[in-house]
Amino acid sequence: MTEITLTRFDDVRDAYRQKGLKQALYDAAGVIMADTLLTLWGDDHRKRRRLENRLFRRDTFEHYERDLLPGAVDEVLDPAAAAGRGDVVPLARRIVVNLTAAAAGVDRPEGTPAETDRLYSYGVKFSEGATAVHSTRDPEELKAEVSDALDRWDEDFFAPSLDRRTEMFSRFAAGEITEDDLPRDVLTVLVRNQDALDLPRDVIRREVAFYLLAGMHSTGAATTHAVHGAFGWFEDHPDDRRRIIDDPVFLQQCVHESMRLHPASPVARREAMEPVTMRDGTEMAVGDTVVMDLWSANRDPEVFGDDADRFNPLREIRDDVPRWGHTFGGGRHACIGMELDGGVPADEATGAPILLGTVALILRGLLARGAQPDPDDPPEQDPNITRVWWGRYPVRF
Ligand code: HEM
Incomplete structure (x- = not known):
């Protein structure tokens, strides 16, 4: 079996498709990941994705942004600001954990x-399990810890949440409550479609755990990278500290x-299930694999310019390329939470x-709230992972 590696932006896009x-x-x-949406293939993936997609629509994003997020941000950041210091890594994760729990059910x-x-510490352990491929830990020890955490x-959390939805769905089926009374979350969708999708309990359990970690882990990391990028930019553009707050x-x-500079995973990987011809003519046989080097593709100078390695929020990019490059993936597994986290432009x-x-x-x-890098306590990389991943990011307010 051969493995090819793609580093150019357009080649990676072709592979995703x-x-x-x-x-x-x-x-x-x-x-933690077996039979979750991200690992499903073909028809099984299409059916489950179609159902779960219905939860990720503009009206849901508006509801989050208007009704849930501002309170969640204040609840976590106000005490940190009052204390004068905090660590962005747990602060960001704490903000998102409750939101993600609501979406997951x-x-x-x-x-x-x-x-x-408590929920946060389960999410952290699930995230460690999901990124096992890039972990520096002993694989068996890590697996046992994740299994125990599950x-x-x-x-x-899970059994009571499942029982509540099963009971609600029975009452809905009996006509005692209406559609509007049912929670709008992933677990409810799965309970409703358990028979149609042939979903055993352990698969539902992993799917919900996966949503919890996918939302919390990637959002937390993306926020810390955004803080770091902005701090670096302000060194040369001090006036933009005000602009970033005022100009959405x-x-x-x-x-x-x-x-763009920090995709959640530096690579994606796929295996050929049938003979595949890539855009440059490379033939892949069944069982061959392709590594999509997202880190390099997102820094492809042909697409992002000669300064592609640098943080420059004002760069010009061609219209058919998202500003975040391949960070949310592409094709059928493109991130379902992309707009929840990355936002949606205004529509004229x-x-x-x-x-x-x-x-x-x-x-x-x-x-x-005036967050600044802490001059006495520099940020540190997480030692348990080979990805570029902040383990601590202390700030002063
Ligand atoms: C900045 C934050 C995020 C990043 C960078 C990110 C990135 C990604 C990427 C790259 C994939 C595709 C992986 C592949 O094709 O191998 C993906 C899939 C997925 N993401 Fe995200 N994600 C983020 C936030 C979220 C959030 C907030 C949620 C849920 C609330 C979420 C749920 C999912 C799900 C369910 C999939 C699987 C989709 C499928 O296989 O059809 N993600 N994400």
């Missing part, structure tokens, strides 16, 4: 900070630029306003 290529990055992460009946912290989370388009350009035709997205809202919340 190839129908004969199957997800192959998460083989070492089965304990994980109830928080206590609604206390201690409950959020069992404890099941008892603590510029704020979003900063976020998208840091997303309909008059719909710009949606900033979660990362921009958190970045603005930090900067509006």
Whole structure:
């Protein structure tokens, strides 16, 4: 079997669109990722994605941005600002964990900070399991820890959430409650379609855990990278500290630029399920694999210019290329949470306003409270992972 590596932007885009290529990055992460949306193939993927897509629409994003996020940001950042310091990594993750739990369908009946912290620590362990391919830890030890965390989370959060939805769905089927009474979350969609999609309980459990980690982990990392990118930019453009708070388009350009430079995973990987011809004529046989080097493709000078390695939110990019490059993936597995996190531009035709997205809202919340790098406590890379990943990012307010 051969493996090819793609580093050019257009080649990676072509690979994402190839129908004969199957997800192959998460083989070492089965304990948490087996049979989740991201690893499904063909018809199974299409059916489940169609159902879950319905939850990720503009009206949902508007609801998050208007009704949920501002309160979630204040709740976490106000005490940190009052204390005069904080670490962006846990702050960002704490903001998103409750939002992601709402989208995934994980109830928080206590609604206390201690409950959020418990959920957060499960999410951290699930994220470690999902990124097993880039982990520096002993694989068996990591797998055992993730499996144990899944069992404890099941008892603590998942089983009660599942029971509540199963009961609600029975009442809905009996005509006692209406569609509007049902929660709008992934777990409810799965419970409703459990028979049609032939979903055993353990698959539902992993799918919900995957959503929890996908939202929390990638959003937290993207926020820390955005903070770092903005701080670097302000060194040469001090006036833009005010502009980023006041100008939503510029704020979003900063976020998208840091997303381009720091894709959640530096690579995607696919395996050929049938003979595939790539755009440059390379033939792939069944079982051959392709590594899509997103890190390099997102810094392709032909697309992003000679300064592609540098953070420049004002760069000009051709119209058919998203400012975040391939950071949200592409093709059938393109990130379902892309607009929730990356935002949606204003639409002149309909008059719909710009949606900033979660990362921009958190970045603005930090900067509006005066966040600055902590001169006595520099940020540090996470030692447990080979990805460029901040383990700590202390700031002063
Ligand atoms: C900045 C934040 C995020 C980044 C950079 C990101 C990135 C990605 C990427 C690259 C993929 C495709 C992976 C591949 O093709 O191998 C993906 C898929 C996915 N993401 Fe995200 N993601 C983010 C936030 C979110 C959020 C907030 C959610 C949910 C609330 C989410 C849910 C998912 C799901 C369910 C998939 C699987 C889609 C499918 O296979 O059809 N992500 N994400």
